[in-house]
Amino acid sequence: MSGAAVTGHATRAHGLAALAGRAALTALLFGIIVGPLAGLVVWSVAERWHWPALLPQDIGLKYWARITRGDLFGALSRGVTIAVMTTALALVTAIPVSYAAARKRLPLGPLVLMVFLLPQAFPQLPVFASAAVLFYRWNLAGTVPGVVLIHLVGGLVYAVWTMTAVFRAVGEELEEAAINLGASITRTFFRITLPLATPGIIASAILVFIYSLDEFTGTLLVGAPYVTTLPVYMYTASLGYEMQIASVTALVLMVPGVLLLVLMERYLRAEYLAFFGRL
Amino acid sequence: MDVRVESLTKRYGAVTALDGVTQAFPSGALTVIVGPSGCGKTTLLRSLAGFVVPDGGRVWMGDRDVTGLPPQTRDCAMVFQNYALWPHMTVFENLAFGLRLRKVAAADIPGRVREALELVELDRVPGVEHRRPRELSGGQQQRVALARAVAVRPKVLLLDEPLSNLDAKVRHRVRVEIRALQRRTGITAIYVTHDQEEAMSIADVVVVMNSGRVAQAGRPEEVYARPADPFVAEFLGATNVLAATVDADGRIRPSHDSTLIVRAEDIGLTSPQTSPPAGSAWTDGEIVDVLFLGSGYRAYIRVGEDVVMADQRASLSKGPVRVVIPREKMFVFARAASALREPRPTESSTTP
Numbered sequence: 309m310s311g312a313a314v315t316g317h318a319t320r321a322h323g324l325a326a327l328a329g330r331a332a333l334t335a336l337l338f339g340i341i342v343g344p345l346a347g348l349v350v351w352s353v354a355e356r357w358h359w360p361a362l363l364p365q366d367i368g369l370k371y372w373a374r375i376t377r378g379d380l381f382g383a384l385s386r387g388v389t390i391a392v393m394t395t396a397l398a399l400v401t402a403i404p405v406s407y408a409a410a411r412k413r414l415p416l417g418p419l420v421l422m423v424f425l426l427p428q429a430f431p432q433l434p435v436f437a438s439a440a441v442l443f444y445r446w447n448l449a450g451t452v453p454g455v456v457l458i459h460l461v462g463g464l465v466y467a468v469w470t471m472t473a474v475f476r477a478v479g480e481e482l483e484e485a486a487i488n489l490g491a492s493i494t495r496t497f498f499r500i501t502l503p504l505a506t507p508g509i510i511a512s513a514i515l516v517f518i519y520s521l522d523e524f525t526g527t528l529l530v531g532a533p534y535v536t537t538l539p540v541y542m543y544t545a546s547l548g549y550e551m552q553i554a555s556v557t558a559l560v561l562m563v564p565g566v567l568l569l570v571l572m573e574r575y576l577r578a579e580y581l582a583f584f585g586r587l
Numbered sequence: 588m589d590v591r592v593e594s595l596t597k598r599y600g601a602v603t604a605l606d607g608v609t610q611a612f613p614s615g616a617l618t619v620i621v622g623p624s625g626c627g628k629t630t631l632l633r634s635l636a637g638f639v640v641p642d643g644g645r646v647w648m649g650d651r652d653v654t655g656l657p658p659q660t661r662d663c664a665m666v667f668q669n670y671a672l673w674p675h676m677t678v679f680e681n682l683a684f685g686l687r688l689r690k691v692a693a694a695d696i697p698g699r700v701r702e703a704l705e706l707v708e709l710d711r712v713p714g715v716e717h718r719r720p721r722e723l724s725g726g727q728q729q730r731v732a733l734a735r736a737v738a739v740r741p742k743v744l745l746l747d748e749p750l751s752n753l754d755a756k757v758r759h760r761v762r763v764e765i766r767a768l769q770r771r772t773g774i775t776a777i778y779v780t781h782d783q784e785e786a787m788s789i790a791d792v793v794v795v796m797n798s799g800r801v802a803q804a805g806r807p808e809e810v811y812a813r814p815a816d817p818f819v820a821e822f823l824g825a826t827n828v829l830a831a832t833v834d835a836d837g838r839i840r841p842s843h844d845s846t847l848i849v850r851a852e853d854i855g856l857t858s859p860q861t862s863p864p865a866g867s868a869w870t871d872g873e874i875v876d877v878l879f880l881g882s883g884y885r886a887y888i889r890v891g892e893d894v895v896m897a898d899q900r901a902s903l904s905k906g907p908v909r910v911v912i913p914r915e916k917m918f919v920f921a922r923a924a925s926a927l928r929e930p931r932p933t934e935s936s937t938t939p
């Protein structure tokens with residue numbers, strides 16, 4: 309009887325320790341994820357915040373109001389325009405290339421896929437810096453087409469590699485069944501292959517869109533000072549110690565990313581990414 | 588429509604998938620191409636469909652040489668191993684796809700779809716036309732695939748291991764139905780399988796392939812009764828392969844120059860004192876083990892250095908026994924001939 313009570317006690321003590329441990333771990337994880345975000349939120353509403361106060365002296369939405377007018381909104385809409393153009397161009401280029409690679413009809417297929425991976429294999433800064441030099445020579449520096457092009461360098465990597473996996477996931481015998489019944493190659497592609505690949509293509513497009521929207525290094529090197537997107541805007545703001553502006557920008561920048569990631573979760577299948585980097 | 592191939596050859600790198608195949612597939616008959624994996628049977632079927640371009644030889648459909656023609660023009664519909672139904676289309680759309688390509692008038696399409704579904708006995712499943720393939724069972728999906736192929740009324744029906752993804756019970760039922768459908772429509776059908784029992788049970792003509800060649804072709808009974816070589820005999824279920832020959836007096840003795848092949852069910856067992864009936868070959872051995880098989884018993888008999896399997900209705904006790912084989916149930920091949928036909932190990936990966 310007393311033995312059972314002792315055991316019960318020990319179990320309870322043990323359980324409490326485990327619970328405390330788990331709580332500490334949860335708090336830590338929560339702190340890692342939510343902590344910086346909370347900091348951003350507090351900064352974004354701090355109208356006056358002097359050291360050493362723990363919280364801002366004046367709180368208000370003055371800086372948030374900047375979204376609706378002027379430069380921040382301009383940077384946002386410019387970034388979205390660039391991301392849309394980049395995504396469209398990446399899809400138009402990558403769909404035929406990936407389809408041919410997936411069906412092993414691309415001459416030197418593995419080599420072409422490797423070439424698309426190369427810009428990611430090297431540190432981005434030298435790659436973009438040398439590209440920027442070329443762009444100055446071609447009068448593309450400081451222009452939207454120039455920024456779209458530099459975004460394509462990275463965007464195509466995601467597009468080509470994920471879509472090759474997407475097309476591989478569409479069984480070849482599904483196409484053969486259509487051809488066997490008399491469908492032309494074109495008809496087979498548009499009636500069978502493309503509809504079946506569409507979810508994967510959407511996932512791929514979202515990846516490229518988010519990449520373009522958040523891209524910083526290339527945009528700064530090629531676009532500055534005339535083409536400013538949100539990441540560049542945020543960078544300039546924080547350089548000028550305008551922490552409020554930078555925080556508002558960061559929070560705004562998170563919105564499309566989170567929304568699209570939620571959307572992508574519906575379309576992306578693990579096998580599309582598992583294929584990444586494999587020839 | 589008659590289908591013929593002449594000296595058809597196809598190589599994949601160092602592997603010869605088709606090694607000069609000449610074979611006719613008679614009009615209106617169900618021809619089954621059977622053989623172990625990698626024997627070239629699927630490559631042969633795919634070159635009939637036009638998906639494989641042969642390195643040499645010709646393919647004839649009727650009196651038309653279709654060798655170089657693209658698959659779209661061949662008028663042969665194929666049923667694929669994994670059904671290959673289009674998952675984004677309903678059953679109706681799957682069937683209508685081919686009909687629209689054949690320029691069937693829009694008003695006639697529902698009737699033709701209905702008719703095809705009746706042929707495969709799917710018309711009894713309510714609302715089947717509006718379901719997606721993944722909402723159907725494996726057997727139903729295979730029937731839809733079959734219906735999609737016959738709906739366009741092709742001259743030739745090609746079936747690539749159509750039952751291998753189904754479980755045994757459904758497989759037996761669907762194969763009887765495929766047979767009945769072929770009989771009813773009188774379509775020329777060419778059917779590939781690795782299952783010799785399936786082949787025997789439904790074929791008008793069976794074509795046994797080995798190492799990219801036709802080992803033997805003929806009516807199933809014929810091929811079963813008189814296998815042309817040790818490979819065919821073994822492939823069609825002969826269990827005993829002995830290095831032995833038969834003397835003039837009927838006595839079986841070991842020999843390195845010839846191969847004796849006999850099925851377990853064709854062996855009779857008597858006591859060593861009984862004299863063997865005229866016209867039979869015999870030898871003496873010793874029963875070393877007996878297994879219960881359900882429908883009967885299998886005795887393992889030591890004869891010299893070999894072990895012979897014999898299936899019997901009644902149980903037997905271990906000990907000396909006389910093995911008696913009717914001459915017509917026994918196949919003796921000269922060793923040299925058999926060596927030629929031995930499957931080459933490199934060919935095991937010929938077909939995907």
